[in-house]
Amino acid sequence: xxxxxxxxxxxxxxxxxxxxxxxxxxxFIFMDGVIHAYALFPDPAVxxxxxxxxxxxxxxxxxxxxxxxxxxxxALRGLLRYYTITHQHYLLEEAVKRYQLYRNEAIxxxxxxxxxxxxxxWTEPCAIVDAFMVAxxxxxxxxxxxxxxxxxxxxxxxxxxxxRENGGFGLDNCPNLKDGTLAVYADEAYWCCTMRxxxxxxxxxxxxxxTGGKRDVYVPFFNNSEVTVDIPAGExxxxxxxxxxxxxxxxxxxxxxxxxxxxxxxxLFMPEWAESPTINVNDKPVSYKKENGFAVLKAKLxxxxxxxxxxxxxxxxxxxxxxxxxxxxxxxxxxxPLVLGYQGKKIQLADKPVFNRLDKDQWELGNGNIxxxxxxxxxxxxxxxxxxxxxxxxxEVPGQ
Numbered sequence: 001x002x003x004x005x006x007x008x009x010x011x012x013x014x015x016x017x018x019x020x021x022x023x024x025x026x027x028f029i030f031m032d033g034v035i036h037a038y039a040l041f042p043d044p045a046v047x048x049x050x051x052x053x054x055x056x057x058x059x060x061x062x063x064x065x066x067x068x069x070x071x072x073x074x075a076l077r078g079l080l081r082y083y084t085i086t087h088q089h090y091l092l093e094e095a096v097k098r099y100q101l102y103r104n105e106a107i108x109x110x111x112x113x114x115x116x117x118x119x120x121x122w123t124e125p126c127a128i129v130d131a132f133m134v135a136x137x138x139x140x141x142x143x144x145x146x147x148x149x150x151x152x153x154x155x156x157x158x159x160x161x162x163x164r165e166n167g168g169f170g171l172d173n174c175p176n177l178k179d180g181t182l183a184v185y186a187d188e189a190y191w192c193c194t195m196r197x198x199x200x201x202x203x204x205x206x207x208x209x210x211t212g213g214k215r216d217v218y219v220p221f222f223n224n225s226e227v228t229v230d231i232p233a234g235e236x237x238x239x240x241x242x243x244x245x246x247x248x249x250x251x252x253x254x255x256x257x258x259x260x261x262x263x264x265x266x267x268l269f270m271p272e273w274a275e276s277p278t279i280n281v282n283d284k285p286v287s288y289k290k291e292n293g294f295a296v297l298k299a300k301l302x303x304x305x306x307x308x309x310x311x312x313x314x315x316x317x318x319x320x321x322x323x324x325x326x327x328x329x330x331x332x333x334x335x336x337p338l339v340l341g342y343q344g345k346k347i348q349l350a351d352k353p354v355f356n357r358l359d360k361d362q363w364e365l366g367n368g369n370i371x372x373x374x375x376x377x378x379x380x381x382x383x384x385x386x387x388x389x390x391x392x393x394x395x396e397v398p399g400q
Contacts, residue, residue: 026068026070026071027071028053028057028071028072028074028075028078029070029071029074029075031050031053031054031057031074031075031078032074032075032077032078032081034046034049034050034053034078035050035078035081035082035085036081038050038085039081039085050082054078054079054082054091057075057079058094062098062101062117063101063105063117063118065117066116066117066118066119067116067117068115068116068127069102069106069113069114069115069116069117069124069127069131070113070115070124070126070127070130072098072102072117073099073102073113073127073130073131073134074126074130076095076098076099076130076134077130077133077134077137079091079092079094079095080092080095080134080137080138080141083095083141092138092141092142095134095138096138096142099131099134099135099138102117102131103150103321104322104323104324105117105118105322105323105324106118106322106324107131107321107322108120108123108158108172108174108175108182108322109175109320109321109322109332109339109393109394110157110158110161110175110182110339110375110393111128111131111150111153111154111157111158111321111339112128112157112158112161112162112172112174113127113128113131113158114174115127118324120174120176121174122171122172122173122174122185122186123158123162123171123172123173123174123185124171124189124192124193125158125159125162125163125169125170125171125189125193125196125197125200126189126192126193126196128154128158128159128162128200129159129196129197129199129200129203130196131150131154131158132151132154132155132158132159132200132203132204133200133203135147135148135150135151135154136148136151136203136207136220139151139220140210143292144292145269145270145271145292145293145294148220148269148271148293149271149272149293149337151207151220151221152221152245152271152337153337153339155204155221155337156245156337156338156374156376157337157338157339157374157375157376159197159200159201159204160375160376160377160378161182161375161376161377161383162193162197163197163379164187164188164379164383164384165379165380165381165383165384166188166379167194167379168188168189168190168193168194168197169188169189169193169194169196169197170184170185170186170187170188170189170193170385171184171185171186171189171193172184172185173185175393175394176325176394177325177326177327177330177394179346179392180330180346180392180393180394180395180396181346181390181391181392181393181394182341182375182390182391182392182393183389183390183391184383184384184385184387184389185385186385187384187385204221205225207220207221208220208221208223208225208227208240209225209227209229209238211229211230211231213231213265214231214232214233215231215232215233215259215262215263215264215265216231216264216265216267217229217231217236217238217264217265217266217267218267218269218294219240219250219252219266219267219268219269220269221269222240222242222244222245222250222269223240223242223244224240224241224242225239225240226238226239226240226255227240228256231259231264233259233262233263233264234257234258234259234260234262235256235257235258235259236254236256236257236258236259236264236301237254237255237256237257238252238253238254238255239252239253239255240252240253241253244336245336245337245338245374245376246336246338246360246361247313248274248275248277248310248311248312248313248336249309249310250268250308250309250310251306251307251308251309252266252306252307252309253304253305253306253307254301254302254303254304254305254306254307255303256303257301257302257303257305259300259301260300260301260302260303261300262300263298263299263300264298264299264300264301265296265297265298266296266297266298266299266301266307267291267294267295267296268288268294268295268296268297268309269293269294269295270290270293270294270295270311271293271336271337273313273316273334273336273337274311274312274313275311275312275313275314276311276312277295277309277310277311278309278310278311279295279297279307279308279309280307280308280310281297281299281305281306281307281308282305282306283306283308286299295309313335313336314335315333315334315335315340315355315363315372316333316334316335317331317332317333317349317353317397318331318332318333318334319331320332320394329396329397329398329399330394330395330396330397331349331394331395331396331397332393332394332395333349333355333372333393333395335363335374338374338375338376339374339375339376339393340363340372340373340374340375340393341372341373341374341375341391341392341393342370342371342372342391342392342395343373343389343390343391343392344370344392346392347370347392347395348395348396348397348398349365349395349396349397350397351397351398351399353365353366354366355372358371361373361374373391375391375393
């Protein structure tokens with residue numbers, strides 16, 4: 001199979017009346033739409049079509065055909081949507097297997113995507129949004145906090161890097177071991193990724209809070225926000241103020257509560273990079289339980305209560321995420337959920353580097369002039385194709 005195709009897709013071949021797209025597997029993008037339609041308007045004929053499409057998709061060897069990752073991940077969204085309708089557990093299992101394949105072989109070191117399996121040519125926010133949503137949904141269905149950590153990593157380092165100064169979403173390169181640099185490939189994919197990027201941001205808003213059972217409220221993400229949660233224990237309104245991802249500092253204020261006489265179980269996400277978490281209620285330390293990656297506080301919340309959740313974060317040297325990269329002694333630098341990068345001539349790292357924090361989003365290597373900052377940004381005008389912008393995010397560590 002020839003490595004062909006442009007960012008917007010091209011005709012790869014023709015067989016009879018069929019024009020084959022370079023976006024290999026793109027017919028399964030539509031499967032999620034068909035399943036969504038079926039959820040709204042159930043029809044036996046549509047159900048039959050869906051189940052045929054699912055079986056065809058599950059027959060595909062995604063790596064050998066170099067399937068487009070956007071098509072693959074949208075198909076996984078379809079499997080998970082159909083799982084919520086039919087509750088057939090095999091759908092969840094198959095989605096998990098293919099997500100893990102993507103996670104191991106087609107993800108960049110800042111958690112963007114290879115546009116195709118086995119072809120690290122450029123990234124595509126359409127697939128990043130799909131991966132972010134699939135990761136969040138896999139956590140929702142399985143309770144495994146690893147998926148929620150993935151969602152954090154994708155949101156900040158992938159979505160948070162590909163959004164451009166005009167609000168649209170563009171393509172990046174796929175950093176490799178040779179130069180290790182992250183750069184802009186195309187300023188904006190206005191024909192698809194800007195739309196999908198909007199869907200991803202809307203999903204991120206929805207994912208800020210979840211409820212479960214009669215009295216469980218989950219806070220899986222940390223953002224300045226206000227929410228009213230309607231649970232059997234009683235409707236409760238919370239306001240969140242957060243310094244995350246730069247600081248592990250989250251304050252929840254109870255604006256109103258109809259559950260004042262009933263204990264609520266408040267689940268605060270506790271990712272693996274959270275160091276020494278503490279919870280104070282009305283300035284007094286309280287105990288909590290650790291359950292499935294969350295700090296769980298049981299309390300009778302009343303209007304005016306203030307929950308202060310804090311944890312430490314420090315720069316860390318990590319092994320690379322993509323297992324298909326062949327080479328030893330390469331690492332990346334992370335702080336909390338943030339991948340850090342260096343703008344300048346390519347450097348190597350010492351075995352045990354020391355980082356000094358200069359301000360909110362700047363770290364210095366030792367006492368030198370080498371500075372690191374997150375690849376995450378908010379509409380930074382310097383992140384564009386012709387600005388000369390690039391950041392080294394893969395570093396060689398001699399002796400590793």
